[in-house]
Amino acid sequence: TKTKEGLKVQAVLDENIYLRGIKVSDDEISNINLARDEFHGDWNYSISPNL
Incomplete structure (x- = not known):
């Protein structure tokens, strides 16, 4: 899909099956490089890799 201003949007359906109920520790959450x-x-936030 393309808007009249030129923005192109593309999507793909992810049909994989994922485990539910996985707990994430506070340490793991605090290590995410998240900018709100x-x-x-x-x-609305961005997640960047930890280099």
Whole structure:
């Protein structure tokens, strides 16, 4: 799909089956390089690799 301004959007359906109920520790969460946006940071954020 392409908007009239030129933005191209592409999607693929992921049909894999994933385990449910996996617990993530507080340490694992704190090691995520997460930057929350000023506007609705609970919804809008970026995750960058830890180098």
